[in-house]
Amino acid sequence: MEEDGEGGKEYSSKALLAMLLGRIKRNVLATVHRLDGTHVNDDEITSSRLQFVFAVPPNYSTATRHALMDAAYAASISNSMVVDSTLALGKVLEQRKFRDEECGSGGKKVMVVEMGHARTSVSLLRIGSGKEDDDGDAEEEKKNKDPNDANAGMEKITILANVNSSQLGAGTIDICLYYHFLSTHPALSNSPFETNSRSAQRLLEGCKKLKHLLSMLSEGSVTVESIGKNEGDVTLSANRELLGKLCEGSLTKVLKTMIQKCIEKAGGMQVLEDVVSVELTGGGCRVPLNQDAVRYCLGKKGDDAFSFSKSLDDTSLALGAAMWTTEQSSCVRDALEVSLERQAQREALRNDEMLMAKNDAEMIKKDEIRNQIEAHILELRSARHSSEHSSLLPTSDEFTDFLDGTDDWLFSVECDEATFDQMITKWEEVKSKSEELCADFLKAKRLKAELKDREMEEEAKRAAAERDAEAMLNGDDGNDVDDHDTRKLPTKRRMEIVMKNKAEANELFGDGNYKHACARYAKALSHCNKIFDLSPDDEVEVKEVKLSLHIYMALVYIKLEKLDNAFQSCNEALAIIDPKNVKALYRRATVQHTSRKFDDDLYD
16 A cells, blocks of 8 residues: 555555554453553553454465564564464364263364355364374373363364355345346436445445345345435345345355365265264355355255254354464464564564554544534534524525535545644634624524523422432431432423433434433433323323333444343333334344344344
């Protein structure tokens, strides 16, 4: 890669990898600090007690693995090692499936088919010694085993055969669907799509969603916004039969060839007689047409004729790699001694990574300022149509030119090449010009915000005063009172508080402030539960509001990755009015799909 501009610096693939590993390390350290409650300046101490394990395909050469170790050194990862991804999965199988079984003299033979987004691996493994052991030697080995050893009983893992592809994966399906719709859909066939355009990316994302649907259903459709003629929405529809035809040449046929080649390398079809399990892992293996391809190569037909094992999940590769840290063989560890030439290359890589990390930090600060400018212009542009103070905004050409000109600058080369100080200067100019053109509007907006803050402060003071008064009546200091508002307000007043909290929660959610939005939705629900003496009409209204709040809560919990809470919110929503509410069922299906509960997901 070469930096833009004259005199730009070129970066090798190893340098780019070092930069990527540097970012990964910073994310890992941030997570460790958050979990341990340690200070961010303890990075040196934290790094010394962490071990980084990189799982790579078995066909990676020693030189490639050494290059990975050099990149790790450049990223200041001092304690690292490289393991085979297939062996890592085998280690998990060993623990989960065969730990309590005797593998026998020939060991247990397992086929593992792994398909990620852009890589596929087919392997035949043997778990166990694979040979007759002398009874005396076996007895002596058994006596010498440490009963407290966590790895006691773990069998040897051997790769009998392995075939890899760095071009085949679940992403291949997305590409097949993409080109199919681009050439056949009436709203897209004549569209001048560029590969890296936003429309093309949205279409590809829509194809990915459709693929996920067809993994669970025999047919499906998704809607992609603003990619058709005149920026219209486009609906993509397909079924499994069509998907099979589209992927026959570029995916299914290639996967079958890989499986057959792996079987041949392991000794031919007769080796399958000793295979005790066929393991599928990776998102691509959830697609039925890929499962059918595996069955075909194994001589199996029909869903009832053969079932795959599900011992491996999305965490298995990371878990298996971590388990290999106790092994001394089958790994490439960072060498304690390297040649002077290689050490010089490592130091140069580290210098490049430190410089790039510094540039990244400045780019992050630049992006924050750029986002502030863009949000400010978007707010002014939207306020002309939706704000209660829209009449205070100017209607002059100067104001329109100001908005358009700032938008153009945000997407210009000048903005891309601006320094952090130049971005700050531009932001100040935008704010100053906004004050000049929109003084009345901005003043009204500030007054409204101040009024809102005062109302919330007064509401909090009233609640605190009532809480303290109740505490005095109960003879305590008020520290153990959980309910902050026990007033018996009229239904209309209580509903006003509910809707106010809901509106604030919606605004927080729109800004991506999910944690605080969740708190507001919860507060709105708590006020719903304090409404009493409901008329039949009021009861229906309150139930409808509670239903919408629970559905929003579920979405927020999904964003926060609190799937158990999201599942509970969906159940609460379904129990209020309609057990077949579409939105609640969709949210629950999303939770179950993310939790890999595919049968329940399909039911919803």
